[in-house]
Amino acid sequence: MDPIFYTLQDFMTHTESVTYLLVIATLIGMTVFWWFLTGKDKD
Amino acid sequence: MSISRRKFLGWVGAAGLSTTIGKPAAAATNQEFAGYPDSFAILHDTTLCVGCRSCEAACNKVNDLPQPDQPFTDLSVLETPRRTTTKAFTVVNKHDSLKKPGHPVFYKKQCNHCLEPACASACFVRAFSKTKTGAVVYDASVCVGCRYCMIACPFEIPTYEYDQALTPRIRKCTMCHPRVIEGQLPGCVEACPMEALSFGKREDMIKIARERFRKYPDRYVDHIYGEHEMGGTSWLYVSGTPFKELGMREDLGTTPAPELTAGALSSVPIIVGLWPVLLAGIYAVSKRKEKIAQTEQEQAAASALDADRSEPSQPEEES
């Protein structure tokens, strides 16, 4: 599935949508990773 | 330079409106976006326009707009500059020519159907879309009514139904998209008695304009307004007077609108990626400092106790 974009507008809508999804994934991922990283330090 | 109906229908077929769209092999990967192939455009030749307002009347009719206060035959409205409204998707304005006083120039104003529409890039629900016919169409069924598109449009075209309490819409010229997909000409183009408006493939319209420049060099300013403005538009203009004198903005540049906001948007991933790291770092450092301070304090207290002091030195902060 290779989308064809005729306008920059459509192309950016696509790339930005993917970016936003990744941003959300990153935020969740970083949080989980932080917990994983510091979880053992708790006293 | 109008076109025959048959030829027009042929173009409609060529643009693949009713069938699936053709797939040029190279289009998918390169980062140049030339717009939909074979999309349409309208060429407005202001040197042919006589300001009869037939296009306004036709637009009013094909879009079922309410009757105006003054009839379309009343040409006195041309004396004051007007803009597009919810009741008029197009207006013709009269401008005095500096070159030839007494010979006013008329300029028809409506949505320019940008190749990369600012309104579409601004809308946060994607209510606007550039169609393959060339028209920029609006979908009222998702519009929130935030009016950011009006702020974004460099030509100040979209209008808003301020008097509607619960169902306000954005209104603007549709380039007669519903008519065009049925194989009809846009209302205004069909109505123009002077052939000041021509409809056809965008490349052909540009060719026609250049041809006119070549044939009548004295008659025109050598510039097609809309060929590159804001990344290009599907409504093109040629004129004998500088476009600035017609009240058209010449400061817009050729950068398409989506590119203008790309900078602001691309900072988002960086912020999202870096801030947590930075903050967690500071947080960890200050936590660590606190811990060290606490241990030192405990040690100090312990040694103080060892030295038989009854009062531990604890600089307790108020909270």
Next chain:
Amino acid sequence: MAQVTTGERKSIFSLFNFIALIVLGVGVYLTYLRFTGGLASVTNLSDYNPWGIWISFDLLCGVALAAGGYVTSSAVYLFGMKQYHSAVRPAILTGFLGYALVFLAINYDVGRPWRLPYPLVVQQGTTSVLFEVGLCVATYLTVLFIEFSPAAMEWLGLKRARNIPIYFFVTSIVAGLSMVIFESTLSHRFFAYKMDETHLKEASGVTLGFGKAASYVLAGYFAIKVLGISAENHWHYLKTGYGTWYLVELLGFVALPSLLYAFGVRTKSLTLIKFTSVLAILGVILNRFNISLVAFNWQLPAGERYFPHWMEIGISVFIVMIGLLLYRFIATRMPILYEHPDYKDAH
């Protein structure tokens, strides 16, 4: 002695209550007008001026509240300035209420407010800067709510919920930054008509509120502004009407507060610093309204220029009043300005 004080308090409060009642009454009527007659019946907005004071007001509050909230909590949670701990809850409450009210105001402004979730759930206009701002503000509001919920839960006698200050901090920074980005994108459009507006960062600088820092930041801001005029060779704009406004803003509300802060810091005069912060905040407000009332209209014929209708201002006042009343209600009942006795040492 104590009785006199409470007596005085009571009379002030009942005067306040009286005004509040009038404002609420008018506000409810204006709300009715807005949702039966449309925006045309309460605002002076037009096709030339799609946005008016409501938006400037929202952006203003947005930046100020985001900045106030995150500076306080960063001081406490990140840099370990525990002595400000008592300020965190009021700051978070103010941030939350403020943002909630900005959201309420937006419901008046947009045409079909029930569609506000559409950009998230129906169709995402990801190329829009407004989409980005909306996303940040929504996240921020959610986190503020979670952040604030412990106080509400303690009030209800429930167990203390886990505090997650770090998210609050991150989102508030992003929300603040995105507001700045948004504003600069907006003013981008008006570059040709007015002077350099790229450096809209003063909002966070001003609200820092810490005399020394604010003084220095203002001085830097002043320098940026002057250098900006020079870099784009806009000196001649200073002679125009907008230029005069600009000078008033620059000298009266940037240079002057900077100097006053400096004097205040050197002479350790708290009164002077407090007075100056009011001046500086007035400067920010002036700047926002300057942008929306003067700069946005710069190119328009005089007849088309926008000035807010009294009813527009009325609705803004109404919304601020709701905020004040809610704050009073919450602050007098929930453990905001004091620590709940049962949970005192849980931090």
